[in-house]
Amino acid sequence: MAVTEPNGFLETDRARRRIGWRVMRDAIRPHRFWSWVGIGAGLGWAIARVAIPKLTGLAIDRGINSQHHELTRWVAILLTAGLFQALFTGIRRYAAFRLAYRVETDLRMRLVAHLQSLHFGFHDEAQTGQLMANANSDLQQINQVVLLIPLTIASTLTMLAVIVVLVASSPGLAFFALIALPLLQMSATRFSRLMFPIGTSLQNELARYSGVVEESITGIRVVKGFGAERRQVATIDRQADGIYDRSIAAANLRAWFLPLIDLLPTLGLVGILWYGGHQVLDGHLTIGEIVAANFYVLMLIWPLRMIGMLLGQVPRAVAAAARVHDVLVTDPVIVDRHGARPLADGPGELRFEGVRFAYGNGRDVLDGLDLVVRGGEAVALVGATASGKSTVARLLPRFYDVDNGRILIDGVDVRDLQLRDLRRAIGIVFEDTFLFTESVRDNIAFADPDASMEAVRRAARLAGAEEFVSSLPQGFDTLLGQHGYTLSGGQRQRIAIARAVLAEPKVLILDDATSSVDPTKEHEIRAALAEVMRDRTTLIIAHRPATIALADRVVLLDGGRIVADGTHDELLATNERYREVLARAEIAEAPDPDGGAGNGGAAMASTRDVGDGPVDGGGSR
């Protein structure tokens, strides 16, 4: 991390620091009010604080050490100053924290809203964990600095006032009292800077360790299947050693700096006692002034440590802000064109004209695809793995834009349509089903949360999901666990189909949408799907002949273009490649949750599903 190096910043680092600062400044600007309140209250606080030792000294000299007998008056004045100090400290803390949390919250909202608008291509590349870190730990780093800024301004004011007061009363005493204190701030900064790389490497070590823990548990079937527990234990021991070494390195650093930070103010106290004592003996100073000086030294400990912390924190926050900035400046690629129009009523005719597409800088997945799907027609896309059939499905709703050629719905280029209209007109069911941690009902009514219960039930029925949903503990109100793990893959796919059905799309895309549904169950859905597909333009990506048979027409994709077009029977009869692709899919077919991954869901599903499907239940087993 070059950013944290105390010297020798690279030019790019400097540019990134500027960016980071700008992000923070811009985030603070709308809430300037609170930063001024914080600074103002800090000023009042500083005055009260600085006054108190002075008052204490005066109380000692005039109240105790003299014959004025004004003790009560000085104590009353002191308490009044104390009240002001307390009042101001409340306000300044409130303002500073409020500002910091507000900035963090605003930035997070901006970040998340922006992430929502970013295209599939971005999310394909980005790791969820990294984005989560941006929205969580990076923003906390920023929070820390935003918080410390008004607090530090108040502290700095206090410090300056203390120096002025001390120097005014005795430059010599001020010298001895304060001589060690700059070292305090320097130590705190240096500590923070030195600690950072150790902290980072400790974090890395901990991350690697938890990686090993996680893979040992996720891969427990392999570990136990081969009796390889010993290997994992040895790996963990190694990682635990690594954590130990880093932690001790951190402790070593702490063990130098923390006692040192404690020591430095004491040097000031010693200096005051010795120099001040002699000054009193010589009659130049009073005992009250010595006690006040002691107070001042003690008072400066926290401000100096805070400045040290801030200086140590700033590079981290600036780097974090620059990372957040990186996400914020990523432009969404897929947006409404200027003058994009709403989708007009129409039959839902699809037209792919010379479509070329590649993911990122990879090879062309589609290489001049031409295809016309009449309104209301159902077309099955068949092809081997990586033939580009799923890509066709992803280009239509503009998850990606074509590199070349164009895609038209009812004669209008999809890029000329309003994105929202386009996507609401297309219902897509993905192969890997994602369900939300909500009730079954809310998942099905995702496209239209206000849908009536009748509509939800109807959608579930059409997707062949009504029966099993009704048998769930709370029926449609059953909450689905994280990623809906309590349901089997086939059940999840049926919920996803219901979700698409409820959206009443003009165009329906089923991307291997029934691949996890038990073949013995699929025929139930098939009848319903036929109903859904009637008069609706449909693209089916499938490899089971029975599912393909739902389509009016089949096109065979190979090498990113269409190589054959006809009915299922025609292609079977005439096309060797088609037979080959189907046969291969056939061999690979046969999901079996009983043999699935070793998690609770699978084990429970298997006990529940006993006798679920008759052996002779047709399908392709």
Next chain:
Amino acid sequence: MRGQGHWADLVPDETISRHDASRLLRRLWSMLGGYYGRIIAASVLLVLQVAALLAGPTLVKYGIDRGIGHHDPAALNGAAIAYLALAFVGLLLGRAVTLMIARIGEGFLRELRGTLFRHLMSLSMGFFEREQTGRLVARMTSDIDALQELTSQGLVLMVQNILLFVGAVVVIFVLSWQLAAAVLVIVPPLYFASRWFRRVSNVAYRDVRDRISTNMSTLQEGLEGIRVVQAYAREPQFTERFNGTNEAQYDANLLTVRLSARYFPAVEFTSVLGTAVILGFGGWLVHRDTITIGVVSAFVLYLNNLFEPIQQLSQFYNTVQSAGAALGKVFGLLDTHASVSERAGAFDLVERKLGVDVEHVSFAYGDGADLVLHDVSLQIAPGERLALVGPTGAGKSTLAKLLARFYDPIEGTVRVGGADLRDVTFASLRKVMCVVPQEGYLFAGTLRDNVRIGHIDATDADVEAAVRALGVWDHFSAFPLGLDTEVQEGGTRLSAGERQLVSLARAALADPGVLVLDEATSNLDPGTEHAVEQALERLMQGRTSVVVAHRLSTAARADRIAVIDAGGLAELGTHDELVAKQGRYAKLYEAWQTHHVEAVQP
């Protein structure tokens, strides 16, 4: 949340009762056995360090009363030099204490990580199928981190603060009991304010943590489900939902701010109040010549030593609470016993190529659950290849798990080479019998490391020999660094077929006499499909093999086929026998074949 063990609920909340706390502490103390000597040494140094800290203000008093009061410059110089020396001694002691405590704490945590993980690895398969991965990972990571917070700094600071407070109270009473008694008037309000703050802020911070975790899981779901959200153009609704959880997090944070905006002013005012008491009452005592002005000065300095500890201790409360809760969960895991364990006096299997007998075996996942297998009996001869087929959920994978002793049957016996599985050692069983989930799970490391999981003591040459024996050398050597290619966790860079090859290579390296194979269900690209089939064929050559078959082509190649249906053995025989019998298998095969043929030859 379903399927979590009782131990996860041991401490339902992050607060622990006094009774639990003392139980946890006793157990923790007994685990620290190896560190007693060092703990005592560190404690002694800690006491000395605190004494050095506490001596400072007394030296100031001496300097003022003796040096200034009696006009004795030598005493003043002496006090200053002694103070300086003590400060440096304090520095060195502080360093020593910090280091010693870190070595003890980190050493203990290192041991705990190892112990906990060893225990985890010894638990049975059933445990892992019941528990959520995330929970188990949390025991090993975030719970131990919570302890680390305590051991790294928390504990030593806590003890130090207690000593400082107690020491300061003793010293001020020695200096002047009257003034000390007066000063201690500020302790009750400070203590009660701190206790109040601790209580309310505890609740508030727990709320903050809850809302952060809600907010973050909303975000995570939004990111993982981004494709669905965009597909249905639901971005505005999601953004609105996130705005809700995000603002809720802000509100919770703001509450903590409000609380501390009340507490800290009270503390600062109490501090001034303390000073006023010292000056007012102390001044009165000076006038009456009860105490000297040096005593007043020392009191002003000691006031700090009273304040800091009270405030800091209330902050440690949270650290201690969450560490205690974490410790409870960790102990809970340590107390979970393996349901399948090696019995005392278990013997080693010596022969390698053995038969497997299943005798009247019944099984259910958990007490009172429905039987998954019911009175199944089956003999597999040494060297025989048996395929298990049947519909989803019929129990064929469960049977395979029983053969491997991932579970013990609730009734009946599984024998390998005539020996009850429950009577043989795990180590020897795993040498004789390997379970190969064909879906290859990859661990972080190189391909070679991954294959070596099959036999962890194997040399590089052994690994290569196994890969060659399987006939997949060309596949692996085609990777950029051959067998030394790093594969990411989860194996994202390897295709499903390549991962399956890794899995089979592990088995080849393990070279077991009995092989239990769970056939993969994933689609393969044509290139590797063939390689996987061939490798599988070579692997099973000359071994007793039980294959949970998902493809009838695999089943048809087996010596015998067992059809499992509804938890029982429906049919058993060779492919030809079963086809001739016109039973379930025959129907299944017929359906499959017509499809197959229909697809291939119109």
